[in-house]
Amino acid sequence: MTSSLSPHRALQQFIKKAKELLGESAVLYDEVDLLVYEQDGTLAVRGKAYAVVFPRSVDEMAKAVELAYNYGIPIVGRGSGTSLSGGATPIKGGVIVSTARMNKILEVDLDNEVAAVQAGVINDWINSYLARMGYQYPIDLGYQYAADPGSQRVSTIGGNIAHNSGGVKCFKYGVTVNQLRGLTVVLPNGEVRRIGGKEFEQAGYDLIGLLTGSEGTLALVAEAVVRVVPTYETTVTIMAKFNDLAAAGRAVSAVIASGAMPVAMELMDKLAVEAVESGPYAAGLPRDAEAILLIQVEGSPPGARDEAAKVAEVLRRNGAAGVEIVEDPARAAKIWAARKQAFGAMGFVGPNYVVEDGTIPRKKLAEALMIARAAGAKRGLRVANVFHAGDGNLHPLILYDERRPGEREKAIEAGEEILEACVELGGTITGEHGVGYMKKKLLPKMYRKEEIELMKAIKTVFDPKGLMNPGKIFP
Amino acid sequence: MTSSLSPHRALQQFIKKAKELLGESAVLYDEVDLLVYEQDGTLAVRGKAYAVVFPRSVDEMAKAVELAYNYGIPIVGRGSGTSLSGGATPIKGGVIVSTARMNKILEVDLDNEVAAVQAGVINDWINSYLARMGYQYPIDLGYQYAADPGSQRVSTIGGNIAHNSGGVKCFKYGVTVNQLRGLTVVLPNGEVRRIGGKEFEQAGYDLIGLLTGSEGTLALVAEAVVRVVPTYETTVTIMAKFNDLAAAGRAVSAVIASGAMPVAMELMDKLAVEAVESGPYAAGLPRDAEAILLIQVEGSPPGARDEAAKVAEVLRRNGAAGVEIVEDPARAAKIWAARKQAFGAMGFVGPNYVVEDGTIPRKKLAEALMIARAAGAKRGLRVANVFHAGDGNLHPLILYDERRPGEREKAIEAGEEILEACVELGGTITGEHGVGYMKKKLLPKMYRKEEIELMKAIKTVFDPKGLMNPGKIFP
Incomplete structure (x- = not known):
């Protein structure tokens, strides 16, 4: 195969062969079908894909990527398209490789405290699957706090890995890279690499670290092995209101300095509270507060209660105008659902x-x-x-x-x-x-030219033709 | 400067200039002085260094590395030299860059829960420094369990990072890479890169992940920002004896499957117990057991006690011939010190x-x-x-x-x-x-040729002349 064909001819060949390899229904190329793929969660940027493919397995993903690469067609990975930086938008055209059909939880191995999943699995599915076993994937609150429909938690594990996403629980449990034990990735030329597995540690260079957060510019994530942890018996929520935004900020520091170990600590300001209290997820958050803090602690029943009382005391001593300890799980779920709906609720203000x-x-x-x-x-x-x-x-x-x-x-x-x-x-x-695309001009605010050059040189090792999510990250 | 000089002449020039840059006392090159640097903790491999330099700062390290690089002299980083794979041994000669004088704790910022340290700081110094603040660097047991002199915990943070080391507490807190927020590294050409800082997350590629565990083959670590966490109020130790090694192995799985959250879980077999019980760190471990399990749990006083009781019950139900719950901190410290002395105690058997x-x-x-x-x-x-x-x-x-x-x-x-x-x-x-050196011939047992080639290509990006810890990792 060669990329000396005209772009139009190369694309036609790609579509024909992709249909042979993946099946007719796994390739979209009709203009109307492609419309929804022009954007992701970032409304300020658009780009037209030539085609979208839907592999079901590592092998199919590898075949699709190899095919595009050999025809010199750019390759853009896409999970649920919730990027806020244009990461999943094909700004230079190309083929979108969607993980929508790679949605299987492959294995849960509680002995090694890991789960193996395909890249298109929704973050929260792992939690709903694990809940009955008393385990969780500890990056966000867990499925019982999801307020569906309209939950913002539609993001995929593949997308989380591409962006090294955080979550409400990362205060205690770390961000996505801290949860990863193994990755199966497809390199630009279609070769498959299985890195790590169920182990904590690997010999050789830590390619998992390098690939996590690389936004689809080095390789595509096909499968992942993530750690899972037992769910504590009891969680208690503390809600504090503040009449002064700066005081709320200082209270966050005071809670941390106290040696408390919250699982989650979230701040919402007055306008964010007003938005959620104006909609269907109103949970009785105090609308008169300049800011509220929502804190969750966990442990054995006496341990969690003890911790909650200590946190409440720290908040009172640090300017909180009111502190409520919420032990009732139903009320706590309602409060956290309100928090999770804050973005969606902006429409009310x-x-x-x-x-x-x-x-x-x-x-x-x-x-x-x-x-x-x-x-x-x-x-x-x-x-x-x-x-x-x-x-x-x-x-x-x-x-x-x-x-x-x-x-x-x-x-x-x-x-x-x-x-x-x-x-x-x-x-x-x-x-x-x-x-992604939106912030690449800001990268030089953080890095010197030589540092960006080092990153680009690493990209060239993986992607010598520059076909992986082109136009992203680097200015 | 040029490397077209004869090796002997290049070395003489290096020594002269290094003394000018770092001071007379910061450069060793006498044959007798160099003897102790022929080996690290790995007794099966030796190599002769041409010189050893002792920078005191990032800047001095950068100058020394740049100088060696420009003369084409191999560069081998060295912390406390506890490698068990020949990692700090100059098997191809070259200059050893010792971090022995880079031993300062630079900053403790409890608000962001981080500490900034020079690479030569001993792991445990951070804990002894943090103890009075109620904080810890959670990779090992903490200084109160150190049995000095003779503690095996002489390893440096720089060495821990180079090997992505684990520790007794990594069951709960993760390995070294999970503790890192920022790195200051010196590239082979002497350029300094500051990656990350006090933040959880970085934009661009995760070079911290890549560099951690790279064994000095890409760059030298000069300083690190590590996370610190509050120390729980109470820890309880559980010691279980088993008459059957396989049963002890299954009990480990049973404890994990129970949803318990131990901080540490260590197994010693009969011969390991016999060794420690024959020496000065004897702690009354049961010599008649085929294996013992040592488990530590933590929490509020009621929380930790509750957890310990649950773990003990799981152990009893899973074949333990005896279970002791140790709440007395002095006795617990003695038991853990015995465990930490197991390697040193081998001399008794x-x-x-x-x-x-x-x-x-x-x-x-x-x-x-x-x-x-x-x-x-x-x-x-x-x-x-x-x-x-x-x-x-x-x-x-x-x-x-x-x-x-x-x-x-x-x-x-x-x-x-x-x-x-x-x-x-x-x-x-x-x-x-x-x-390191010892296991490089085993690397192909874990990786395919193409995977090793990918790692080598990444090495070339950092170290085009192949001067960083040559002869290590890659077969």
Whole structure:
């Protein structure tokens, strides 16, 4: 095979052969069918794919990738398309390799405390599958907190790995890379590599670390072996309200400094609370608060209660205007579902929004929240804030109205200003949704030229033709 | 500068300039001084260094590395030299860059729960420094369990990072890479890269993951930012004896399957117990047992006690011939110190030993222990076993007498047979001491040729001249 064919002819050949290899129904190329693949969760960027393929197995994924590579066609992986940085958008055209049909949980091995899954498995499916065994995949709250339909947790494990995503529980359990024991990946030329397995440690270079967070620019993840952990008997939720945003930020630090071990610690500001309390997921969060903190602790029944009481005491001593300890699982589930719906609920307070995703050292929280608010205010825009204290991950939601000319651009501009401030505060331009297309111009704010060159040289080792998710990460 | 000088002349120039840059006392090159650097913890391999340099800072390390690189002299990093695979031995000559003077704890930031340290800091120093703040670096038991002098815990953070080491606590807290937030490294050409910082997540490729475990073949670690975590109020130790090695192996699985969350779970077989009970660290471990399990749980006082009772019950139901719950901290410290002294105590049961380091899926523990014993027996050698259930890390100690011709070779052969069995059982050839020189011929047992080529290509990106720890990892 050769890539000296005209692009049009190469594409026709690709489609013909892909149908032979994967089956007629596994290849989309009709213009109308391709429309929904022009975008991911990032509304500000579009790109036209030539075709979408739906492999069912490692082997089929390898065949599809090899075929595209040999024809010189760009290859863009896609899970559920929830990227907020244009990561799954084919900005340079090419073939989208969707993991939608690679949705099997392959094995649960509790003896080694691991689960093997295909890349297209939804994060939360693992938890719902494990719940009856008393285990969890500890990256987010677990399926009992999902408020379906409309749950934001539609992301796939493959997408989580591509972006090294965090979750509400990463305060205690770490981010995605900390959960991985093994990966099966497809290299650009279609070769399959099985890296690691059920073990903690590997000989040789840690390619799992390198591939995690590489946003589909080095290889595609086909399968993963993730760790699973036992679920503690009891969880207790603490909800605290604050009349002052800065005080809430300081209280986060105080809880950490106290030596408490929360599983999750989330902050929502007044506008975020107002949004969720205006919709179907209203959970009685205090609308008069400038900010609320939601904290979850876990343990044996006496252990968790003891820990919750200590956290509550720290919050009271650190400016909380009210603290509620929630032991009732049904009420706790409702509160956390409200938190998880905050993004979706933005529609109740404004017609459109841009959501940003940066990290900051936790100590700088109050400062960052003020900067975010000010970045909106000076452009006449309101900014709601949701913050994962766990990984210092700030999600400013910048509200705008796209019917007003220029407002969207202002919102994007405000978002960039906030991310630049994150870097200046000692943080990063992405917590969990990647650099992708939207943030690549910000990469030089974080890295020197030589560091970016080092990363590019590594990319060339994997992808000498530059066909893997082109136009992403690197400016 | 140029490397077209004769090797002898290049070395003379290197020594002269290194003394100018780092000071007279920071460069060793006298034959007698160099003797102790011919070996690390691996007694079976030697190599002569041309010189040893002792930088005090990132900047001095960078200058020394740049100088050696420009003269085309191999560069071998060295912490405390406890490698069991020849990792710190200059088998192709060259300059040893010792981190012995880079021994400062630079910052402890409890708000972000991190500590910044120089690469030469001893693992346990961080714990002794943090103890009064109620925090720990959670990779090993913590300084109160150190039995000095003679503690095996003399390893440096830099060495831990180079080998992605595990520790007794990695069952709960993960291995070294899971503790890292930031690295400052010196590239072969002397350029300094600061990767990450206090954050959980980074944009771009995860170079921390790639560099961790790369055994000094890509770059030298100069400083690290590690996470620290609060120490739980109470720890309880459970000691169980078994009359049958296989039953002990199954009990490990049963404890894990029960959903218990031990911090540490260690197995010692009869010969390992006999060794420690014959020396100054005797702690009253039952010498009549075929194997003992040592388990530590932690939590609030009621939480830890509750957990300990549950674990004890699981052990009793799964074949333990006796279970002791140890709440007294002094007695617990004595027991754990005995465990930590197992390697050193081998001298009481045999004149010499080879210690191997492989991992296996935990379920295969009983099988692996039998294989290890048999591999020794058929060569007329006794094998003691210590096992970290946390990362499935097996340490067979193969006893031999070097005064008997051929016995050392037999011991090495038995070790290789055990490691090959580890791979066949689904494990790896190294848990925490690296591939180094000793195990490089085993790498092809784990990886296909193309996988090794991929790793080598990554090495070339960092180290095009092949000067970083040459002759290691790759066969």
